[in-house]
Amino acid sequence: MRITMDENATVNTAGEVLALIRDGRARTRAELVRLTGLSRATVSQRVESLLGGGFVYEAGEAPSTGGRPPQTLAFNSDAGVVLVADLDVTHARLAVADLSGSLLAESTGEIDIADGPDRVISWMLEGFEALLDRVSRGSASVRGIGIGVPGPVEYSAGRAVSPPIMPGWDGVAIPALVQKVHPVPVLVDNDVNIMALGEYWTNWRDRVDDLLFVKVGTGIGSGLVMHGRIYRGQNGAAGDMGHIRVPSAGSVVCRCGNVGCLEAVASGAALATELRAMGVDAQGVRDVAREATGGNTQAIRMIREAGRQIGEVLAGAVNLLNPGAIVLGGDVALAAAELVAGVREAVYERSTVLATNDLRVQTSELNERAGVTGAAVMIIESILLPVAVDEAIRTS
16 A cells, blocks of 8 residues: 655655655665666665664565675565554444554444544544554554544644534544554544545555545545545545535435535435334434345335435536546445445436446445555555655654
8 A cells, every 4th residue: 555656756765765665666776776866875875774764674585687686675564553443423443554554453342423532532542452462562563543533624633623423522633632642643534535545545546546435324425536645625625525405305404504415315314314203213324224234125215215316416526526436335335235226326317428438336345444444544655755754764
């Protein structure tokens, strides 16, 4: 999991040399000399810095082209771990990953985001400690932490901003709370953004440039990957499709105070409310999914209609952005093929022929692991930026 360097970029520092080793463009010192134009002495100095910092290791001899076989260099994904969390409205998934993004251990638990930052962050940190114990790692091995939360985030500060379903979190700088225990880089983003990132990097980056990820859970949100990177917009509010008005929604009042919002009629919470009105014991999104997978025809019919309404909104995004793929995740989407069918029906009916010519619409391949995978990508790519690697070497 890595962002490759521009082929025309100038390489001078150890961090930039590491990027070339990570993306597979150079495997030996000689290849680094040819690729960078640096002298052998300078390349050797940069490599020794990376070896000393534990970022690379010598992985054995490469085939000889005459003379002594050169040593191959490989990125050391075991040089540390990252801790990641995908915090949802009523449950969460935690994981510990190596520096390649591979999940080493994970756990899930029930936690209400409305319990507030102190309670939820404390619960998360306890879970992290248990995971570190499971993989026999100590706190000193933690290089960074990535977190997704179910609300708008000011990404640069890791601060929740007026999150409608996160009472008590508004204005809270989450990294500062986490760094009391783990004084390492901490990045926080909207949960759908990290799901989009995880799905794209794992399954789509060799197939499309742009991807739109839609989470249909208690609420509805989307994450946009444009040219391989998360698009957050001017203030980090990009992707809040749940509060776009849907003509077929009528005058249903949304929790945001407006009427006719997509989330007010097509989210898991809205579907649960509708099922309860029909006498079905559906308290939340997981109950909606249970009813659908259990063959409840009312639930299936409602989910198909919700898919059409979501597709109405997505059709506009398809015409505007022309993504290569739409990926649907969240408890409702993963439990009911009818939702995907409804989305496809509306998108292909309402979008232009050119925009849908090779558009793929499907459910998440990572399923419930999309969030923690994306959180791992997010923090790893940050802590392994050349400037961050150079600083780590300088201060070690």
